[in-house]
Amino acid sequence: MKDAEILGSPVYCIEVALWDIAGKAAGLPVFKLWGASTDRVPAYCATGEVRSPERRVEDCHRILDEGFKAVKLRFHSDDPRDDIRVVEAVRSTFGDRLGVLVDANQAGVLPGLGGHRQWSFQTALEVALELERLGVVWLEEPLPRHDYAGLRRLRDRLGTLQLAGGENNHGVHEFKLLIDQGCYDVLQPDAVLSEGIYQLRKVAALAEAGGLYMAPHTWTHGIGLLANLQLVASIPNYSWFEFPHEPPGWPASALSQMLVDKPWIDQDGCVAVPERPGFGFTLDEELIERHAVAAFGQGPKR
Numbered sequence: 424m425k426d427a428e429i430l431g432s433p434v435y436c437i438e439v440a441l442w443d444i445a446g447k448a449a450g451l452p453v454f455k456l457w458g459a460s461t462d463r464v465p466a467y468c469a470t471g472e473v474r475s476p477e478r479r480v481e482d483c484h485r486i487l488d489e490g491f492k493a494v495k496l497r498f499h500s501d502d503p504r505d506d507i508r509v510v511e512a513v514r515s516t517f518g519d520r521l522g523v524l525v526d527a528n529q530a531g532v533l534p535g536l537g538g539h540r541q542w543s544f545q546t547a548l549e550v551a552l553e554l555e556r557l558g559v560v561w562l563e564e565p566l567p568r569h570d571y572a573g574l575r576r577l578r579d580r581l582g583t584l585q586l587a588g589g590e591n592n593h594g595v596h597e598f599k600l601l602i603d604q605g606c607y608d609v610l611q612p613d614a615v616l617s618e619g620i621y622q623l624r625k626v627a628a629l630a631e632a633g634g635l636y637m638a639p640h641t642w643t644h645g646i647g648l649l650a651n652l653q654l655v656a657s658i659p660n661y662s663w664f665e666f667p668h669e670p671p672g673w674p675a676s677a678l679s680q681m682l683v684d685k686p687w688i689d690q691d692g693c694v695a696v697p698e699r700p701g702f703g704f705t706l707d708e709e710l711i712e713r714h715a716v717a718a719f720g721q722g723p724k725r
């Protein structure tokens with residue numbers, strides 16, 4: 424599977440299917456097969472859009488009502504001071520009732536993403552110090568994913584603000600480099616993108632030895648979300664769990680539309696790990712059939 428990535432898209436999702444079979448054969452959910460550490464993980468509401476301070480305060484009233492204890496905001500504006508104003512509005516309205524995390528998405532800036540410009544080290548530092556002053560939990564991807572020296576230099580300047588990242592890094596060896604170079608406080612590999620899910624257990628062990636947390640990226644689909652959930656529920660150094668939810672465009676139910684039971688948070692703002700064998704999901708076969716455009720070994724669907 425690692426070598427397949429040389430030639431095309433990652434195919435690590437196949438390993439998820441194999442562990443699902445192994446769990447079902449053993450009659451155990453995968454996180455218990457791997458030695459459960461917890462049966463539920465605190466979730467933060469991961470938003471995806473850039474919105475005005477007024478609109479975000481309105482959103483955060485809903486997010487708190489829904490039961491989340493933390494929210495993640497995107498910093499994609501031309502001038503990061505506009506994004507900082509959103510954090511200031513949320514912090515002054517809700518105080519410590521709602522934890523705030525920030526994602527700058529600077530680790531893999533693609534050409535053509537309107538308004539999402541590359542930060543200099545100086546910009547990353549100024550934003551980070553401002554976020555620290557505002558009591559933000561973590562700043563995600565402030566610099567390019569291979570700027571190990573820059574990340575380390577930035578982290579050395581910070582106190583309480585954690586640096587998070589890794590969703591665009593691949594492979595155990597690269598994560599070891601990120602740990603050894605002291606780039607992050609929180610690692611964010613994804614069980615269906617970054618390398619096989621069992622390999623990420625090894626990354627988690629290296630992170631544990633280095634005093635780091637694991638908080639996987641989960642913006643793929645319901646299966647990816649549950650695979651990442653089972654992964655972190657099997658390790659001791661889990662942190663906030665990413666729960667993408669940005670209605671009306673990107674509600675959590677859309678991300679998990681191929682699943683019969685849509686994952687959601689409990690009354691404490693945690694995601695409970697399904698107790699069913701394997702990864703604990705049932706596919707909505709009818710919906711998948713209805714939306715399939717082609718299936719392996721067959722021509723296009725009519």
Ligand SMILES: [Mg+2]
Pocket residue numbers: 526528563564590640
């Ligand atoms: Mg991210």
